[in-house]
Amino acid sequence: MARPETIKQYRKRVQEALENPFLRQAMDNFAVAYRTGRANAFKGLDVQDHVRKVADIKQSCIKQWRRLFEQFKEKALENNIHVHLADTAEDACRIIESIAADSGSKKIVKSKSMTAEEIHLNAWLEKEGLEVTETDLGEWIVQLRKEGPSHMVMPAIHLSRNQVADLFSDVTGKKQEVDIDQLVKVARKELREKYFQADMGITGANFVIADTGTIGITTNEGNARLVTTLPGVHVAVAGIDKLLPSISEALFINRVLPKNATGQQITSYVTWITGPSECTVAEGGKREMHMVFLDNGRSKLAGDDVFSQALSCIRCGACANVCPVYRMVGGHRMGHVYIGAIGLITTYFFHGIENARHIAKNCTGCGACKEVCAAGIDLPELIKGVQDKIRDRDGHPVKGMLLKQVLKNRRMFHGLLRSASIAQKPFSKDAFLHRHLPMIFSKEQDFRAIPAVVSRPFRDRFEKIVPAVESPTVKIALFSGCLQDFVYPEHLEAAMASFERAGADVKFPMDQTCCGLPALMMGEGEAARSVAVQNIMAFKELDLDYIVTLCASCASHLTHKVPKLAGERFKEEALAFSEKVIPYSVFLDRMSDEAEYDVSAGQTGQKVAWHAPCHLIRGLGISREPKDVISRRGFRYVATCEEETCCGLAGSYSVDFPLVSKEILAKKLADVEQSGADILATECPGCVLQLRGGAVRQGLDIRVLHVSEVLS
Amino acid sequence: MVNRFTTMAEQVSAFVSFPADLEQVFEKCITLCTQKKPCSRDGQKTIASPDLASDHMAELNNLCLKNGIELVRENIRQYEQGVDLGITLADFAIAETGTLVINSDGEDRRLASMVSDLHVVLMHEKDIRESAFDMEDDLKQMTGRSGSYTAFITGASRTADIERVLALGVHGPLELHIMILREEIWHGPKP
Numbered sequence: 001m002a003r004p005e006t007i008k009q010y011r012k013r014v015q016e017a018l019e020n021p022f023l024r025q026a027m028d029n030f031a032v033a034y035r036t037g038r039a040n041a042f043k044g045l046d047v048q049d050h051v052r053k054v055a056d057i058k059q060s061c062i063k064q065w066r067r068l069f070e071q072f073k074e075k076a077l078e079n080n081i082h083v084h085l086a087d088t089a090e091d092a093c094r095i096i097e098s099i100a101a102d103s104g105s106k107k108i109v110k111s112k113s114m115t116a117e118e119i120h121l122n123a124w125l126e127k128e129g130l131e132v133t134e135t136d137l138g139e140w141i142v143q144l145r146k147e148g149p150s151h152m153v154m155p156a157i158h159l160s161r162n163q164v165a166d167l168f169s170d171v172t173g174k175k176q177e178v179d180i181d182q183l184v185k186v187a188r189k190e191l192r193e194k195y196f197q198a199d200m201g202i203t204g205a206n207f208v209i210a211d212t213g214t215i216g217i218t219t220n221e222g223n224a225r226l227v228t229t230l231p232g233v234h235v236a237v238a239g240i241d242k243l244l245p246s247i248s249e250a251l252f253i254n255r256v257l258p259k260n261a262t263g264q265q266i267t268s269y270v271t272w273i274t275g276p277s278e279c280t281v282a283e284g285g286k287r288e289m290h291m292v293f294l295d296n297g298r299s300k301l302a303g304d305d306v307f308s309q310a311l312s313c314i315r316c317g318a319c320a321n322v323c324p325v326y327r328m329v330g331g332h333r334m335g336h337v338y339i340g341a342i343g344l345i346t347t348y349f350f351h352g353i354e355n356a357r358h359i360a361k362n363c364t365g366c367g368a369c370k371e372v373c374a375a376g377i378d379l380p381e382l383i384k385g386v387q388d389k390i391r392d393r394d395g396h397p398v399k400g401m402l403l404k405q406v407l408k409n410r411r412m413f414h415g416l417l418r419s420a421s422i423a424q425k426p427f428s429k430d431a432f433l434h435r436h437l438p439m440i441f442s443k444e445q446d447f448r449a450i451p452a453v454v455s456r457p458f459r460d461r462f463e464k465i466v467p468a469v470e471s472p473t474v475k476i477a478l479f480s481g482c483l484q485d486f487v488y489p490e491h492l493e494a495a496m497a498s499f500e501r502a503g504a505d506v507k508f509p510m511d512q513t514c515c516g517l518p519a520l521m522m523g524e525g526e527a528a529r530s531v532a533v534q535n536i537m538a539f540k541e542l543d544l545d546y547i548v549t550l551c552a553s554c555a556s557h558l559t560h561k562v563p564k565l566a567g568e569r570f571k572e573e574a575l576a577f578s579e580k581v582i583p584y585s586v587f588l589d590r591m592s593d594e595a596e597y598d599v600s601a602g603q604t605g606q607k608v609a610w611h612a613p614c615h616l617i618r619g620l621g622i623s624r625e626p627k628d629v630i631s632r633r634g635f636r637y638v639a640t641c642e643e644e645t646c647c648g649l650a651g652s653y654s655v656d657f658p659l660v661s662k663e664i665l666a667k668k669l670a671d672v673e674q675s676g677a678d679i680l681a682t683e684c685p686g687c688v689l690q691l692r693g694g695a696v697r698q699g700l701d702i703r704v705l706h707v708s709e710v711l712s
Numbered sequence: 713m714v715n716r717f718t719t720m721a722e723q724v725s726a727f728v729s730f731p732a733d734l735e736q737v738f739e740k741c742i743t744l745c746t747q748k749k750p751c752s753r754d755g756q757k758t759i760a761s762p763d764l765a766s767d768h769m770a771e772l773n774n775l776c777l778k779n780g781i782e783l784v785r786e787n788i789r790q791y792e793q794g795v796d797l798g799i800t801l802a803d804f805a806i807a808e809t810g811t812l813v814i815n816s817d818g819e820d821r822r823l824a825s826m827v828s829d830l831h832v833v834l835m836h837e838k839d840i841r842e843s844a845f846d847m848e849d850d851l852k853q854m855t856g857r858s859g860s861y862t863a864f865i866t867g868a869s870r871t872a873d874i875e876r877v878l879a880l881g882v883h884g885p886l887e888l889h890i891m892i893l894r895e896e897i898w899h900g901p902k903p
Contacts, residue, residue: 212852
């Protein structure tokens with residue numbers, strides 16, 4: 001066994017990827033093209049409805065996998081398919097090895113199977129002296145390079161035509177032109193021979209249909225058809241999660257799979273095989289056929305309330321296609337065998353903690369994957385769950401433990417923040433070590449200017465600046481969040497005028513504290529619960545219409561997580577609290593009347609680009625309101641391509657992977673710069689920190705403002 | 713429905729035509745075959761047609777003889793370098809995706825559609841269905857038979873595995889030609 005990679009080695013590999021210009025460009029083109037491709041493929045269809053249905057089908061099948069397995073097995077017997085159930089990856093390899101031995105097979109052709117990749121089948125069979133040839137073009141290329149696939153659907157997406165030409169020149173012993181059509185023809189010729197010579201064909205299965213004992217395989221190249229036609233033996237390998245009751249469910253999933261994977265309506269070939277068909281070179285004129293089912297932890301996972309969702313995956317690869325981290329570093333740093341968001345999850349369950357430890361951290365939690373998942377899997381939540389599992393096994397880091405202690409007592413917590421403002425004095429001109437935001441004083445963090453903790457937090461200023469509204473039309477309280485209370489009080493101050501215009505009576509309960517999101521992200525659930533209850537109690541006695549927050553992260557956390565964290569004892573209070581929470585722009589949009597339509601505010605006709613905070617757009621599904629609110633004040637909103645892409649801060653993500661964070665940020669700012677915007681507005685202090693810090697460092701002529709600052 | 717089918721099939725680079733009768737079909741096949749580069753090293757061109765009725769085969773064979781083309785019906789496996797043109801018959805077509813549904817239980821039928829450079833599929837207009845969901849019963853019957861091999865074919869073999877650039881004809885046919893017949897030339901199950 002190779003020694004597990006250290007975090008340092010992993011970071012080094014990530015850095016190498018960032019320094020590979022071809023990879024960067026290829027990933028970037030792909031990320032942009034995919035959006036349009038997918039949208040076109042789903043045109044006229046209710047995507048969410050399709051996703052829900054796929055999720056329902058998969059979840060119901062996973063729960064009854066055993067029954068479906070028995071049913072398939074019975075039909076398979078009638079169809080002369082030999083059925084095997086492998087408990088582990090090794091068992092599966094051993095079974096396939098013995099099928100080869102019993103049938104006297106020496107040469108094997110394979111069509112693409114992620115399950116075969118999962119069990120490292122090729123290496124096993126080659127060790128036994130068998131010749132194994134991958135026939136999917138991309139898989140063949142990575143096999144020849146002795147690599148794994150870097151994408152579930154496009155295994156060689158990390159390679160250039162030049163690299164492929166060099167590789168094929170080596171393989172054929174003949175100089176090959178750098179021409180994609182020609183290179184494809186080289187593969188056609190080389191591999192055609194392999195099919196005819198092969199004794200055995202190995203495929204995966206996209207669908208395993210219980211009621212007829214049929215397997216369904218989708219390909220674009222047509223290689224699976226040759227693999228299941230020319231050799232005398234066919235072995236299909238698939239996880240038990242691929243079982244479906246009938247072809248109806250398979251047809252439905254197949255309607256979604258290609259659209260979500262590559263923006264195709266359907267793949268070139270979909271093949272349905274119900275047992276051995278005619279094979280003129282086989283004994284008895286029929287092929288020998290085996291179905292190897294792989295468990296490898298799946299049956300246990302199927303019984304897990306939270307993680308069974310991971311088995312709904314239909315392997316479309318979309319979660320990688322939209323991931324801002326994948327876009328920067330490619331698949332080989334974004335998974336072990338399975339790539340993308342789902343890879344960060346399944347690696348832990350299928351390939352163990354050693355292989356999952358570092359990659360599981362490489363997620364900004366932006367939620368883009370969840371938005372496009374064909375099976376509606378809550379990927380960020382499961383990744384977070386895997387991080388928690390790893391942390392529970394490895395031990396919690398000191399900073400999390402400290403946070404836990406500190407958050408229990410608000411006075412102590414805020415006292416520390418206040419003293420931080422004094423302690424930072426010698427450095428506060430440029431950068432500072434925040435104690436609650438675990439920023440590190442390192443060179444790698446230097447890509448953005450970091451703001452200082454203010455000497456007078458918002459809570460000390462509130463009484464003096466709160467507008468006196470005579471007969472209020474609405475009663476609100478502010479939830480400030482730590483960053484705006486202690487670092488960006490100006491965001492809240494700027495909002496006061498708009499509250500006054502809205503005729504709002506504003507309160508600021510002094511007992512409010514951190515929302516608890518940072519604690520939850522560090523796996524400190526108990527601390528998150530403690531502050532949730534503190535906050536509920538802080539607002540409980542007030543007669544309020546809304547609890548307004550200017551921080552999208554707080555808003556999302558208070559809305560979704562607090563009711564869950566509060567537990568049975570505070571259930572009612574928690575719900576009453578959460579229901580009142582509203583993001584600033586949504587509040588203004590709801591209250592807007594003639595007074596808001598003050599176009600003179602933006603009289604200079606300044607162009608404003610919008611950065612949609614992850615917690616606002618995907619966390620709360622809010623897209624229109626902030627842009628409308630800005631436009632109503634006379635600003636010119638300009639659309640940008642990367643408006644909804646994560647800024648790369650993502651709490652402690654930018655501390656763990658500063659170089660990736662830096663590149664995500666650079667991409668974002670370049671996009672805004674191209675739009676010619678004067679102002680980049682957003683609604684989360686964390687995003688302001690990242691974006692403003694980056695704009696300042698790069699010396700850009702763009703002002704990064706919170707939406708409240710724009711409106712004032 | 714036939715228009716939708718045609719649009720969708722052409723979107724994935726299939727060539728769709730509406731020959732008036734079999735004579736036109738065969739003429740077209742001969743033209744396609746004579747115009748292409750041979751796939752065998754010795755230059756001999758081959759058409760594989762496992763499914764045509766014997767009188768139709770005789771007709772096609774006459775044309776092939778005139779043009780120096782070999783016509784084969786079986787043992788397509790011996791053509792390791794492939795055949796120039798393969799003719800198969802579709803059972804159904806799906807308008808929504810431009811897909812052909814072909815019972816491919818027999819090895820020769822399968823190979824004629826896999827190792828041919830040009831794949832010609834004959835189909836009846838009446839066999840077009842709106843979507844796969846509108847023919848679930850037929851599909852259940854086709855896939856429910858033991859030993860069955862049912863193929864959905866949509867366009868030519870394709871790949872985008874090198875730099876996501878689309879290339880046709882990686883393993884299967886380089887071109888797919890769909891010929892839609894308004895009149896039936898075979899009835900019920902394929903001859």
